[in-house]
Amino acid sequence: MDKMVFADKISYDYKAYDENGELKGTVRALDGVSLDIKHGDFITILGANGSGKSTLAKQINALLCPTEGTIFVDGKDTAEEENLLEIRQSAGMVFQNPDNQIIATVVEEDVGFGPENLGVPTKEIWERVEESLKTVGMYEYRKSSPMRLSGGQKQRVSIAGVLAMHPKCIILDEPTAMLDPQGRKEVIRAARALNDVEKITIILITHYMEEAIYSDRIFVMDEGKIVMQGTPKEIFSRPDELTKHRLTLPMATQVAYRLKEEGIPLPDGILNRKELARELIKIKEAK
């Protein structure tokens, strides 16, 4: 099997307990989700708060196991206990809150944490740490305390920490939600570079539309289901559906869409300002 992730109708129920600790019922967070992600792809999962996208991310990293259905990561079933470590090594995960995932008090020690757990020999750990920190452009901060870094820098350290485990795939679970615009750019740039240069599969979970436009495929989630999927062009040609799922369009697409409403014959699925400018020039020349 040469699929990075293959999920077949997986569902997941959270258990809800009452004040006395007795089972009150279950909440369905994932509802029959099927996924098919190739090696080397850049995937974005869009969805409103509470749409189930974080729960889905945790399935790929085997932090949660589906209540129904099966999911294979790099050809391995996540339900099998003995696959756990291999799956977590090949599909690394970066979380939302930069403060709650850095374990060590020095940057390089945090990046070394994953390889230490994998039992990598000491000399190789150092090589991996150096290489990973250089890849995300944080090598000069290797001796710093994480407390002194900006949000974007902390997230890049977290990415390096995953990278040092030599994964085939990195899942980024809303890595930019708590960052300022500058930090957001840094993190997205790092993720794209990993995909372009290192050919690592990226699964980016976000609700910033602008971050999705460079991906190979987009999945839109709502109420635990995948409700839309396709290329960015396809997805962002369906503004009404996106609004229904509490999402929106990238800025340039919004402008193009409004212009179309005003009678200017622009094509669907314009994603960035360069495309918009090109199309407008075409229209002007046609006149």
Add this chain to the structure above:
Amino acid sequence: MELKTENLTYEYESNSATPTRAVDGVSFVIPGGEFLGIVGHTGSGKTTLVQLLDGLLKPSAGTVYLDGEDINAKNYSRKKMRAGIGIVFQYPEYQLFESTILKDVCFGPKNQGLKDEEAEKVAVEALKRVGIKEEQFELSPFELSGGQRRRVAIAGVLAMQPKILILDEPTAGLDPAGREEMLSLMDELNRDGMTIILISHSMEDVAAHASRIMVLDKGKVFLDGAPAEVFAHVEELENIGLAAPEAYYILEEIRKAGLEIETENTVTVEDAVSKIKKSLC
């Protein structure tokens, strides 16, 4: 209610020998009923500034006047000030502590000295205002979604009936629809006469909602004026690590591609649309 600062300065001790100035000689007047956006990148002093405005920090120098009275004066009543200014911190949902939503929102009014029934009355009003339904009032805050919890926290401040409301990044972490709802809530409050001071990283949000924008850099007021005025200084903004709203860059790209188009005063999507239309016709 007018909020005014004169030469406001705040220094704190750091590892270096000289103390760091987080806020450095800031003077401005915010008349009642204004919608002010404060922007600046992380570490520009925004958060320190609003804490000074709310009397949570004592200025190292300078004064904050609320309706002409110095809020740090010895005989000035804190209670009076709290009734004047409300502040919503970043991720305010993490400050909830009571067993039910209603009780939590009553905390502020009760501290102001209201009786139980009266406190409950203003709390109910505030909760309805932020769109929490009556059947949810007796729920524990932890049974709500993150976005709803944030609304409850905002209600907790609104229930104190402030004339001026300061919000620090109230849209952080919300999805696009949630962001829009939060911003329209602010618009509504402003329409009812409340002064809104919104701190935000998003130039687009500030541009579309505020009537005045203040840009902070290194603790100083860098630019101050109507959105169109402030965003006319694109280069200066870029130099301090900020940017104009995306709509401006869209038009700039179109202009560079060879279409004759006026790019000045482009703040919102609608500005961009009308200008593109004009240049095409």
Add this chain to the structure above:
Amino acid sequence: MLKDITLGQYYRAESVIHRLDPRLKLVGSLVFMVSLFLFNNPICYLTAAVFLVIVIALSKIPVKFMLRGMKGIVFLLLITVLYHVLFTTGTVIVEFWIIHITYEGILNALMMFARLFMLIVGSSILTLTTTPTKLTDGLESLFKPLKIFRVPVHEMAMMMSIALRFIPILMEETDRIMKAQIARGADLGSKNIFVRVKGLVPILVPLFVSAFRRAGDLALAMEARCYNGGEGRTKMKVMHLRLRDFISMYILALYLGAIIVLGIFFKGLPAIVCEDMQCGLEFLIAFFKGLKG
């Protein structure tokens, strides 16, 4: 503010002391503390002080930075000094009401002050020059033999280092929550003890909730990075004793030896110092009387 306490705060610098093996620094700190309690003798304190000054100079930590951390214990030092001045029996200098100030008392107070002061400075050098991670690594390594008694040494070390990582974060969080509740009119400065305790609830509840949320997040993040307890783990930073460590060990042994020898040899010194103080004072009094006359 809590932030002012230097204890437990790493000061980044490139120095010999920073580079020493943490296990050696741990043992060294212990030896130094013991040396302070072996003898109550001025010459021993003087030796210890010289040793300490040399170590501080080598560690490149600014004296100002170190002393800032002492603010919190000034009160404790004062109480100790007062206690010894007031309650030591011996040759009386001044006497009024029930208070007797004696030569022995003054000497004792000075020595106690020196002892406590050096104790705290000495132990803070350990934490100032050693990252918390190295410190826990050192502790883990030193306590490794306890594993045969089924003491979970690795887990305890891990807990300690995580606690150290999150203390500053939780402190910031406390500050934020406090400000948020004050802004909602919470009364934290009340003189009434009941009001004050009640006033803590709006701060403690969110703080605990937040701490648990962070703990949950962190556990997930550790699991996602294949953390599986101490079994099968390798170490990024392996501790080897180097030449500088052996040299330091030698110096440390010399220091301890010197203290013991001096302590035994100058056993009678405290009494002599008291006599000298007495003579000195009498001489001064006579001298001033002579001036007057």
